[in-house]
């Protein structure tokens with residue numbers, strides 16, 4: 001089973017052809033239609049609007065994930081009926097029995113995606129089908145119920161349309177959407193839950209780096225691991241994140257912003273904090289090699305990671321021109337060890353290193369504390385490097401709709 005899922009996983013995330021996604025997802029995740037249990041149905045949506053809308057927060061006060069909109073989407077599930085009535089209702093506390101399994105055994109998965117609103121009021125999502133597919137993989141891994149991703153996405157669009165006035169239209173601003181599923185069975189036993197709750201909350205956010213891109217210093221962590229072979233590192237499950245907080249606190253004590261998670265005796269680089277990792281090497285002949293670790297089960301298959309790889313590959317193939325990226329570029333999904341990084345820094349072949357994820361998009365790295373020494377990673381004056389900057393610019397233009405893209409999904413247009 002594990003290997004089937006892994007193959008599906010790799011297949012899902014390697015699939016360049018977008019039309020593959022519905023086929024794969026359909027075959028695997030819409031199987032509920034053969035069972036007597038109900039799947040998520042857009043048509044059953046009930047909307048109960050708040051009578052006390054909040055005042056919109058001032059843009060300059062926005063802190064990532066601190067403000068929430070007026071409404072939330074809630075969909076209950078139980079093992080006898082399947083998915084129940086979806087409801088959009090006023091944002092507020094959930095009432096749960098203290099015996100609910102989520103409180104004891106961390107039966108919790110989540111997603112993170114953004115909605116953008118341009119100056120003309122057009123609202124778009126970025127590759128949300130990938131978040132739906134990934135959430136189903138996470139649900140399956142935790143024995144939580146899977147669902148029809150297209151129907152859930154339709155409901156998320158309803159919520160975003162209702163809350164569209166909350167989406168700041170300024171550059172670098174967006175609405176962060178957080179879907180969550182928790183096990184709510186009221187018994188203190190470890191089993192697949194007989195009830196669960198799927199909900200979505202939304203948070204208006206500003207740029208991750210309001211004062212321009214600030215490179216981060218990392219602690220090359222050898223005393224803790226984030227993920228391990230056969231573990232759950234490739235899934236967005238709540239239980240992966242709480243254990244990372246203490247190591248991050250330790251790293252901060254020594255002046256590092258995040259952990260650079262290393263793996264195995266060779267100290268393979270895996271991820272940065274909660275972001276995917278990219279390294280750029282200059283080869284002997286001047287070719288630049290953009291490298292990211294492969295999806296080996298320890299790496300979270302990021303939407304940003306996939307998008308960066310895809311744009312870089314199109315550029316390398318000549319089907320897309322990224323301005324100001326003139327060096328020959330090759331792209332590799334392969335392992336990178338700390339030894340390779342140290343050697344490349346010494347010989348001047350390390351060009352840049354950066355983290356990638358929905359929240360910050362691209363996060364340049366300028367220093368790694370490793371085995372008692374600091375390794376200086378090159379950064380350009382303006383933060384990002386010669387490969388990340390053009391890719392970032394193109395990616396952001398597709399996210400905001402400035403550049404036409406199949407990846408951008410329209411939610412609302414005036």
Ligand SMILES: *Cc1c(COP(=O)(O)O)cnc(C)c1O
Pocket residue numbers: 112236271273274275276300301302303304305356357358359
């Ligand atoms: C969410 C996440 C990422 C980035 O994924 P995106 O889909 O690009 O936001 C990378 N690593 C970890 C551990 C994550 O949780």
